[in-house]
Amino acid sequence: MQKNEVISIRSSSDVVLVRQAVRQLAVELGFSLINQTKIVTGASELARNTLEHGGGGTVNIEALDEGTRRGLRLIFEDSGPGIPDLELALKDGFTTGGGLGMGLSGTKRLVNEFDIVSRVGEGTRITITKWK
Amino acid sequence: MERIAILQIGHFLLVTIQVDMHDRLAMTLQDDLTNRISQTSARGVLIDISALEIVDSFIGRILGNIAKMSRILDAETVVVGMQPAVAITLVELGLSLKGIRTSLNVEKGMALLRSSLGDSEGGSMDGDAEK
Amino acid sequence: MSLNGQSKIPQILKNREAEVLADWLGEQMAAGIRKDLLKEMELREECREFLELFTDAIQQGNFTNIQSPEWRGLKDMLASVSRSRTQKGFTPTETANFVFSFKQPLFKRLRQELGQNGETLLEEILSATNLIDKLALWTTEIYQKTREEVILRQQEELMELSTPVVKLWEGILALPIIGTLDSARTQIMMESLLQMIVQTGSQVAIIDITGVPTVDTLTAQHLLKTVTAARLMGADCIISGIRPQIAQTIVYLGVDLADITTKASLADAFVLALKRSGFAISRSKSAI
Numbered sequence: 001m002q003k004n005e006v007i008s009i010r011s012s013s014d015v016v017l018v019r020q021a022v023r024q025l026a027v028e029l030g031f032s033l034i035n036q037t038k039i040v041t042g043a044s045e046l047a048r049n050t051l052e053h054g055g056g057g058t059v060n061i062e063a064l065d066e067g068t069r070r071g072l073r074l075i076f077e078d079s080g081p082g083i084p085d086l087e088l089a090l091k092d093g094f095t096t097g098g099g100l101g102m103g104l105s106g107t108k109r110l111v112n113e114f115d116i117v118s119r120v121g122e123g124t125r126i127t128i129t130k131w132k
Numbered sequence: 133m134e135r136i137a138i139l140q141i142g143h144f145l146l147v148t149i150q151v152d153m154h155d156r157l158a159m160t161l162q163d164d165l166t167n168r169i170s171q172t173s174a175r176g177v178l179i180d181i182s183a184l185e186i187v188d189s190f191i192g193r194i195l196g197n198i199a200k201m202s203r204i205l206d207a208e209t210v211v212v213g214m215q216p217a218v219a220i221t222l223v224e225l226g227l228s229l230k231g232i233r234t235s236l237n238v239e240k241g242m243a244l245l246r247s248s249l250g251d252s253e254g255g256s257m258d259g260d261a262e263k
Numbered sequence: 264m265s266l267n268g269q270s271k272i273p274q275i276l277k278n279r280e281a282e283v284l285a286d287w288l289g290e291q292m293a294a295g296i297r298k299d300l301l302k303e304m305e306l307r308e309e310c311r312e313f314l315e316l317f318t319d320a321i322q323q324g325n326f327t328n329i330q331s332p333e334w335r336g337l338k339d340m341l342a343s344v345s346r347s348r349t350q351k352g353f354t355p356t357e358t359a360n361f362v363f364s365f366k367q368p369l370f371k372r373l374r375q376e377l378g379q380n381g382e383t384l385l386e387e388i389l390s391a392t393n394l395i396d397k398l399a400l401w402t403t404e405i406y407q408k409t410r411e412e413v414i415l416r417q418q419e420e421l422m423e424l425s426t427p428v429v430k431l432w433e434g435i436l437a438l439p440i441i442g443t444l445d446s447a448r449t450q451i452m453m454e455s456l457l458q459m460i461v462q463t464g465s466q467v468a469i470i471d472i473t474g475v476p477t478v479d480t481l482t483a484q485h486l487l488k489t490v491t492a493a494r495l496m497g498a499d500c501i502i503s504g505i506r507p508q509i510a511q512t513i514v515y516l517g518v519d520l521a522d523i524t525t526k527a528s529l530a531d532a533f534v535l536a537l538k539r540s541g542f543a544i545s546r547s548k549s550a551i
Contacts, residue, residue: 012155019152019186034454037186037217041225044188048155092226103189106225212497216457219495220450228491235497236464 003063009047009076010056018047018059022074025063029070031132038110039072039130045103046076046126054078054124064129071112071131079123086118136161138168144176144245145169145207146238150183158194165198169205176245177202180238182213192227199232208248209233212241270326270387275372276318284314286368294364300351309344313365316340326390329397338401345405349413355406362399366392426452428459428468435536436465437529441474449485453492460498467536468493471529473504483518490523499539501525503532 003025007018022043026036043059050057057078064071083089092105104126108114113129134157139146145168147161165177179195181187187195199209212235214222222229233248235241276283287310288303296306316337323333341362348358370388377384426448431437438456442448456468470489475482490500503526505513513520526532537544 016152016154023185033217034220034450037215037221038224041186041188041221044186044190045225048188048190106189106227109224109226110221214496216454216461216492216496219457219492220453222495223488223492229495234495236460236466237497240464240466240497 003061005061006058007061008056008058009050009078012048012051015044015047015051018061019044021061022072025061026072026130029063029072029132031072031130035130035132039074039128042107042110042128042130043074045107046074046128049103049126050076050078050080050124053083054080056080057123069131071129073127073129076126077123078125082120082122082124083116083118084120086116090116135164138164140168140172140174141242143174144178144242145172145174146178146180148180148183152185153191155190158191162194162198162201166201166205169202169207174207175249177207177209178238178241178245179209179211180213180241181211181218182215182237184215184218187214187218187222189225189227192222192229195232196229208245210235210241210244212236212238270321270324270390271376271383272369272373272387272391273318273321273324275376276314276321276369279372280314280318283368283372284310286371287314287365290364290367291361294360297353297357300353301348309361312340313337313344313362317365321394326394329394329401337398341398341402342405345402346409349406349409355403358406359399359403362395362402366395369395422448422451426455428455430459430463430465431469431533432537432540432542434463434465434467434540435533436460436463436468437471437533438468439471439474439529442476444475444482444485446481446485449489453489456489457492457496460493460496466498467501467539468498469501469503469529469532469536471504471532472502472509473506473529475504475509478509478512480516480518483513483516483520487518487520487523499524501532501535503527503529 005021005025007014007021009015009018019040023036023040026039031039047059050059054076055078057076057080060075060077062073062075064073090105090108104116107128111128111130113127115127116124117126118124134151136147136149136151136153136157139148145165147165149161151157153161168174169177177198179198181195184191195209195211199211202209210233211229214234233244235244284307288307291306291310292303320333320337323331325331325333328334329338344361345358348361369391373384373387373391377387426438426440428436428438436456436459438452440452444452456470459465460468470486472478472486478486486502490502493500501524502520505525505527524535526535534544
């Protein structure tokens with residue numbers, strides 16, 4: 001199965017759309033309920049980050065099939081202000097948005113692979129992968 | 133504008149969240165609920181999230197806020213019916229929702245509210261939450 | 264290979280199929296095929312199918328790369344033979360021998376046909392040996408893979424068996440843990456406990472760690488996660504069976520279990536659970 005979908009994130013109802021699209025694909029891939037819940041929650045966190053800190057952006061949702069294992073890869077991209085101190089941003093409890101500060105660090109714990117690239121003034125790209 | 137219904141049952145308010153809430157809807161719920169508590173002098177709030185498929189940090193924060201705000205308005209909040217997958221995910225996410233009371237379902241949540249109100253009133257039952 | 268598709272093998276196999284098959288079967292029977300595990304009829308059918316697919320594939324003259332598409336059919340066939348032998352209890356050697364034993368009958372025919380031409384015979388034998396070795400290795404690879412799958416499945420089964428959640432009383436569950444608590448096990452344990460909490464509507468769960476040999480920071484964290492998840496759903500956990508050494512370790516490690524009710528024994532925890540659920544225990548007759 002080779003599937004690929006791009007959703008733009010411009011408003012808080014787009015965050016809901018992202019959740020629904022990720023859920024649907026995770027179900028199609030046969031993810032367990034727990035893993036569905038984890039990847040959808042992670043997607044929700046990152047979509048909101050893209051919206052609130054990145055000033056909006058896109059997510060690329062991709063189904064992975066490597067023969068023995070299947071998974072979901074989500075790439076969130078924005079051209080916002082970027083994150084000056086990645087290490088700090090990934091710490092539990094760090095927040096700029098008035099949230100609980102669990103967005104990035106918590107999402108990292110929910111997925112199998114987590115990659116973040118950010119340049120101040122240019123934007124941020126976060127890639128997460130969850131295997132079935 | 134869409135809203136989440138708030139039902140009044142005696143001295144309690146019951147909210148059943150059945151939609152995939154976007155953030156603004158959650159904020160509206162927080163507003164509506166605090167207003168209703170003060171209008172009705174409700175003593176307890178039950179939030180049934182058994183139909184919620186995920187609780188992320190934002191929804192977690194809203195639930196926490198509701199609990200704190202209602203406490204100031206002298207009402208106890210109990211979140212009921214969280215699904216196992218949601219609970220496991222929340223814990224991995226690093227949220228334990230400290231300060232929020234929980235219960236397995238609406239019925240048990242209601243019983244919890246009654247007994248804790250009874251206790252705090254020293255059993256005098258001046259609030260007739262029992263009826 | 265220098266033969267470049269001019270090998271005589273395809274022709275020889277076509278012309279003398281029946282003899283090769285008979286020799287090959289004889290070879291395997293003589294070597295003592297496990298008659299207890301495999302019927303002669305079945306073996307004959309497998310050999311026939313192998314020979315047919317082998318002859319087909321070798322027409323292309325490719326003796327070196329069994330990854331190419333013409334070998335797909337034979338490889339699939341060998342994979343299924345290998346899988347069925349793994350399940351029947353053959354050893355890897357016995358499984359690979361199915362392919363290796365094909366060398367003798369093939370070489371015999373080659374010698375008969377090409378005997379007068381030593382150079383060609385040598386080349387043919389070399390390339391055939393190479394090819395057959397690759398095919399035999401392929402069966403070993405599949406054998407290994409099948410075994411791994413079996414082990415993986417058993418591990419999962421064992422995991423589920425090792426975390427039984429039992430109902431002690433109306434509204435009271437117990438989860439006795441025996442053995443080491445790692446992440447994978449905690450995950451399954453958490454899932455089955457939470458599922459049972461929903462199913463039975465239980466408000467108290469006792470996690471008994473009498474059978475857990477050591478508690479390190481990670482184990483303690485796993486326990487904490489389970490307790491927190493249960494609490495989020497509206498059930499309280501009591502941890503029981505904490506041996507004195509473990510209590511010491513927990514304190515030395517600086518793990519904070521302050522928010523969790525702990526009891527020394529499962530019995531104590533049960534009494535507390537009953538009390539919390541509104542039950543009282545009394546003796547109907549005084550023991551003499």
